[in-house]
Amino acid sequence: MKSNALGIEKAIAVSCQRFVDKGGYLLWNADRNILDRAEDRLEFSFRYCNDRGLIIYQQGEGGSYFALGVTEGRLYIEASIEDRVVEIFIGESTQDVVLKNQTHEVIITGLRGLDSDMRVTINGTEYPPQILTVVSVELSFSSPAMRGPTLVGGYKNIFDLRLNTQRLKAYPIACIFYIRTGAGEDLEPVPLTSADETQGVLDTCTVCPQPSTISMTTLTSYIEMQIDKQPTASTVINFRFRTKALNGLLLYFGGPAYLAVYLRNGALVLRLNTKTDSVRGQTLTFNEDRGLAKENKMRSLLLLCALTVGTLALTPAEIREFKVRDVVEHNTGLKGSVTVTEGTDTITIVSNAIPDHATPTYPRPGNYFPIVPQNLRITVPKNPQVANQTTCLNMGAVGVAINGVPIYNPFSLECRDASVYETLDQCDGHPSPQGEYHYHIHPDCVFDGTSTHSQIVGVAADGFAIYGPVDEDGIVLTNADLDECHGRMKDGVYRYHVTNEYPYFMACYKGVVRPDSGVDDGQFQCMCPIYPDGTSDIENSDPYPYPTPQDLPPLNFFNDNDLPNDLQLLNGLQQMHDQHQHNGLQQLATSVRSAPLQDNPTQQHQQLGEGDTAQPQPLTLYQIWQQHQPTCQEWQLQQWKNFERAFQHWQQQQQSLHRPATAQDAVKNTQFRPRAPFRSQ
Incomplete structure (x- = not known):
C-alpha cells in the first residue's frame, strides 16, 4: 500500500470496522458525498462470506450510478453515466481474485475513465480490468450527476437499484474494515460508524459462520428456526443427511410461499409453491441403498417450471433503454414514440410503431403496404412467470423493441421463414398488410454493435427481456446454447436471445402471457410442419x-x-x-x-362391388x-x-x-x- 503507516492507522481508527449481515446495509444521504475523489483513488478492505453481493453503491441523478461488489470470485464494477453503461470485471474469468473468509485490501486508481487506464491491486498483486463494454465516459463523484445516496455492504430495497445486470443483486455477508478516498497520499476515510441509516450492522467482525448442523434421531423429532426470508429462484440450499428411511420430510422452508425437500420411495424431491395454488416438483433420483449417506447441493433455479421467477420483467436500467432517436420517418413524416408506464403488477409499453431509422419508400415491389402509425400497447407482468408448458407464438406482435417497433414471430403468413420468403428492407423490417412496421429478425439499424456484449433488444409479451446474441463473457450464442423457446436461464434470470439462426427472436413463449397483454392471443401459430422421410x-x-x-x-x-x-x-x-x-x-x-x-x-370412401379393385x-x-x-x-x-x-x-x-x-x-x-x-x- 502506498499510504504511510500513520495514515492507515488514522483511517482505521476513524472508520472502525463494521459487520454487515445478510439483509443489512449502511446508508448515507445525498448531502454527505462520502465518496468524494474516489475516481482518483479508492481504497477499501473487506472480508465476505457468500457468493456475491454489493459492497459500494453510489446513486446519482437521472439514471447515473456506480456499483462495486463481488461476484463469482472476482471484483465487479458497473456504472451508468449519461445513459452509457460500463461493466468491468477485475481479474481473469479463470481465477478467483477474492476468496471467501479472507481479508482483502484493495487499491483502485484511475477510475475516472472506467477504462484500461485503471489500476487495481488486491493484497499487493495487480490484476488487469476486463472491460465488457467499451464506451467513453468520465466519472466524478463530486459532480452533480453523481450526488445521491450512498450504500455500503448491501441495499435497502432492490427495486431502488439501477443495476443493468443481476451480478450484484444479492445481499452480501461482509465485514468492512475501512473505505477511504482521495488523491495520492491525501486520503479521507469514510466514517463507517456515522451512517445516516443502518440495518443489520454490528461493531465486531467475526469469521464467517460455519453451516449449522442439525441432528434428528427419532421418527417424531424436529427443529424449528425462525427465518424472515422467503424462498425465491435464487435460493440456495446446502445440506447433508444420513437416513435409513425411504420416505419423510427433510426440510420445510417458508410461509405462504414454501420450499419443501423430502424423500419419496428413496428419491429426493424438491417442491416449490410460489404463493399460488399450483405446485411443481422436481424429482432427483439417488442410490436407494438403505443407510447410504447422501449429499447434494440444490438450487430452486432447477425448477424452470415454477410459476414465479424472482426477478423483474424489466430493470430500471432496461426500462431507460426504451427510447427513440430524433429521426423523421419519410413515408409518414412522423417521428417514432415509445413510453413505458409501471403499474403495481404490470409494465405497459405504448408506441406508434414508427421506426426511428431510415426506411425505403413503401409501398414498393415485394411489399405493397404503406407504413401506417399504430396504437401499439403491450402490457407485460412486472414479475414474469415461467409457465408449466410453453405456448405457441401468435401472429402479429409477440414483443416490442426498445424503439417501440413491434417484434413478430419468425413466420410469414404462409408459415414460411419470413427472412427468406418475405422482402425485408435494409434495416430488416417491413410493414404488415395493416401497415404496422415490424421486425422478424435482429434489426441492425437499431443497435450499433460497439459493446463487447449485447444490450437489451426489447421485451416479449410474457414479460421476459430479449437480449442480443453476445453474452456477458463476450461469447456469441447460437441455437445450441438456447432452450426450445430461444432463451436461457442464467443467475436466476430468464432471457430470450436474438441469433442469426432461425427462429431469430423467439420460438415460443416461455412465460405466461397476460389476458390484457394486447397481443393477438386468438391466433396462435406453432412451428411449421416437417414432412417425414418418404x-x-x-x-x-x-x-x-x-x-x-x-x-x-x-x-x-x-x-x-x-x-x-x-x-x-x-x-x-x-x-x-x-x-x-x-x-x-x-x-x-x-x-x-x-x-x-x-x-x-x-376422407371419401368408394363403394366396391364384387371383383372391383380398391383405388386410392x-x-x-x-x-x-x-x-x-x-x-x-x-x-x-x-x-x-x-x-x-x-x-x-x-x-x-x-x-x-x-x-x-x-x-x-x-x-x-x-x-x-x-x-x-x-x-x-
Whole structure:
C-alpha cells in the first residue's frame, strides 16, 4: 500500500470496522458525498462470506450510478453515466481474485475513465480490468450527476437499484474494515460508524459462520428456526443427511410461499409453491441403498417450471433503454414514440410503431403496404412467470423493441421463414398488410454493435427481456446454447436471445402471457410442419426427406393483375406480385385431384362391388391444406376459413375468365407441379 503507516492507522481508527449481515446495509444521504475523489483513488478492505453481493453503491441523478461488489470470485464494477453503461470485471474469468473468509485490501486508481487506464491491486498483486463494454465516459463523484445516496455492504430495497445486470443483486455477508478516498497520499476515510441509516450492522467482525448442523434421531423429532426470508429462484440450499428411511420430510422452508425437500420411495424431491395454488416438483433420483449417506447441493433455479421467477420483467436500467432517436420517418413524416408506464403488477409499453431509422419508400415491389402509425400497447407482468408448458407464438406482435417497433414471430403468413420468403428492407423490417412496421429478425439499424456484449433488444409479451446474441463473457450464442423457446436461464434470470439462426427472436413463449397483454392471443401459430422421410408428391414420385421451413416453397395466393383493386387484399392474405403466375392459389390447387369444398371435410370412401379393385381416394382440399399447416388448432381453424373463402373467390374468378374452374382442371393447366405433403398409397 502506498499510504504511510500513520495514515492507515488514522483511517482505521476513524472508520472502525463494521459487520454487515445478510439483509443489512449502511446508508448515507445525498448531502454527505462520502465518496468524494474516489475516481482518483479508492481504497477499501473487506472480508465476505457468500457468493456475491454489493459492497459500494453510489446513486446519482437521472439514471447515473456506480456499483462495486463481488461476484463469482472476482471484483465487479458497473456504472451508468449519461445513459452509457460500463461493466468491468477485475481479474481473469479463470481465477478467483477474492476468496471467501479472507481479508482483502484493495487499491483502485484511475477510475475516472472506467477504462484500461485503471489500476487495481488486491493484497499487493495487480490484476488487469476486463472491460465488457467499451464506451467513453468520465466519472466524478463530486459532480452533480453523481450526488445521491450512498450504500455500503448491501441495499435497502432492490427495486431502488439501477443495476443493468443481476451480478450484484444479492445481499452480501461482509465485514468492512475501512473505505477511504482521495488523491495520492491525501486520503479521507469514510466514517463507517456515522451512517445516516443502518440495518443489520454490528461493531465486531467475526469469521464467517460455519453451516449449522442439525441432528434428528427419532421418527417424531424436529427443529424449528425462525427465518424472515422467503424462498425465491435464487435460493440456495446446502445440506447433508444420513437416513435409513425411504420416505419423510427433510426440510420445510417458508410461509405462504414454501420450499419443501423430502424423500419419496428413496428419491429426493424438491417442491416449490410460489404463493399460488399450483405446485411443481422436481424429482432427483439417488442410490436407494438403505443407510447410504447422501449429499447434494440444490438450487430452486432447477425448477424452470415454477410459476414465479424472482426477478423483474424489466430493470430500471432496461426500462431507460426504451427510447427513440430524433429521426423523421419519410413515408409518414412522423417521428417514432415509445413510453413505458409501471403499474403495481404490470409494465405497459405504448408506441406508434414508427421506426426511428431510415426506411425505403413503401409501398414498393415485394411489399405493397404503406407504413401506417399504430396504437401499439403491450402490457407485460412486472414479475414474469415461467409457465408449466410453453405456448405457441401468435401472429402479429409477440414483443416490442426498445424503439417501440413491434417484434413478430419468425413466420410469414404462409408459415414460411419470413427472412427468406418475405422482402425485408435494409434495416430488416417491413410493414404488415395493416401497415404496422415490424421486425422478424435482429434489426441492425437499431443497435450499433460497439459493446463487447449485447444490450437489451426489447421485451416479449410474457414479460421476459430479449437480449442480443453476445453474452456477458463476450461469447456469441447460437441455437445450441438456447432452450426450445430461444432463451436461457442464467443467475436466476430468464432471457430470450436474438441469433442469426432461425427462429431469430423467439420460438415460443416461455412465460405466461397476460389476458390484457394486447397481443393477438386468438391466433396462435406453432412451428411449421416437417414432412417425414418418404413423403411423395401428387404423382407418387420424387420422394424427399425432411425439408426445413426455409426449404419449403413460398405460397403465392393471388396475382394482383387478375383481381379488382378492392379485392387485392382478401381476408388478410398477402398477395404476391409475380407476373409469371397466371392462376392464383395454384400451388395448393395442384396438390388436389378432386377437391370438393366441405365445411367439415372427411376422407371419401368408394363403394366396391364384387371383383372391383380398391383405388386410392383423393384427399379433399381441406386435408391437403391441413397438412401444410401448423398444429395449433385455434390458429389453424381460423386460417382454414380464410383460405376456403379465398379459394372460392379464385374459382369464381376463373369461371368469369373462362378458365378451368375445378381444382382437377387447375392441376392440368398449371405451369408447375409442387410436392404435396402426404404419403403415397
